[in-house]
Amino acid sequence: MPVGPCRKGILAGRFLPHTCTVNSPVLYSSRPVVSVIVVAADSGASMRDCIDRVLACELPLEVVLIDNGSADGVPQAIARAYEADARLQVVFNHANLGFGPAVNRAVRQATGEAVLVLNPDCLLREADLDSLLDVLAHEPKAGLVGAVVCDEQGVADPASYRRDPLLARALASLFGRGEGVNVDGALPDTLVEAEAVSGALMLLPRKVFDQLEGFDEAYFLHCEDLDLCRRVRDLGYRVLLAGDVRVLHGKGGSSRHRPVFVSRHKHRGMWRWFRKFDPAARNPFVAAAVWLGIWGHFLLQIPGQLRRSAKRVARSEERVVRSE
Helix, strand or coil: CCECCCECCEECCEECCCEEEECCCEECCCCCCEEEEEEECCCCCHHHHHHHHHHCCCCCEEEEEEECCCCCCHHHHHHHHCCCCCCEEEEECCCCCCHHHHHHHHHHCCCCCEEEEECCCEECCHHHHHHHHHHHHHCCCEEEEEEEEECCCCCECHHHCECCCCHHHHHHHHHCCCCCCECCCCCCCCEEECCECCCCEEEEEHHHHHHHCCCCCCCCCCCHHHHHHHHHHHCCCEEEEEEEEEEEECCCCCCCCCHHHHHHHHHHHHHHHHHHHCHHHHCHHHHHHHHHHHHHHHHHHHHHHHHHHHHHHHHHHHHHHHHC
16 A cells, blocks of 8 residues: 655644554544534535545544534535545534534544634645644643634635724724724734634634633524633633634635524624623623614614525526526
8 A cells, every 4th residue: 555644743742643644544543633623504515625625634633523403415425425534523413503512512522632613614724734733832821723714815804813892892893993803904924812813713722622611502603702712811821813824714604594593693692792701791781782782783784684695595596597
């Protein structure tokens, strides 16, 4: 059998046992360096590319793909395609548990020394994963490492480098005055400390994830990443952004199908984060105003979301008719 290139991985300053590849699959006798957790929820065909990219890496890793009741058949197809690859586990929940609960369930079945939470529409290169693991290994008190996520045109998402969404900052962002939630200016191209990074890609040491007891499962979808970043810092660890790591992220794979459902849980997450962490929530009058503002904003968005959803359905049907 031809033997592929061999390498050594490093995490937390320690060399892991020597590993080699034979006919593509990575073989290792010890626990993997990193467990990659991908949550599916009717995420579409792009998830296949995500999984393909990760499993093409020669690092000793495992992938736990956990499905929240998808009806598109993609998780099943991925399971069939990689049924001979022991690095992939596919877990079927048969219901939508929410993002955080699904990640927590997947991590309980994982064995890696680090946990990489990766959106199903992110395309990760091995060099980028290497860089992120190096940060985790060599930066003191590194508790969570993120990357700059970009769209297909290479435009960076400002949410890659942001602050806690305190009420004062949210208002500053709204009115364009003062310190907002997103950090102003061009995104850094070096390693910097951050208050929060994009939840599309988050790398944590397993021991930190366990100390935190994972994601707060009271969030269903959205803002659980902000919550996690805050709790990492409250625990005395650092949140870091690897500005030189740029990862392609195609937004909205699941949300396009259910925009109102996703928006409702996003606003619900905003309310929970505000009550947990914002000192302004201690004032009952301010809290009441924030509650009205959050849910008023949600209601105002619904007509536009429904119109855009109807247009997408119409365009999709038109493409089907033309193809026939």
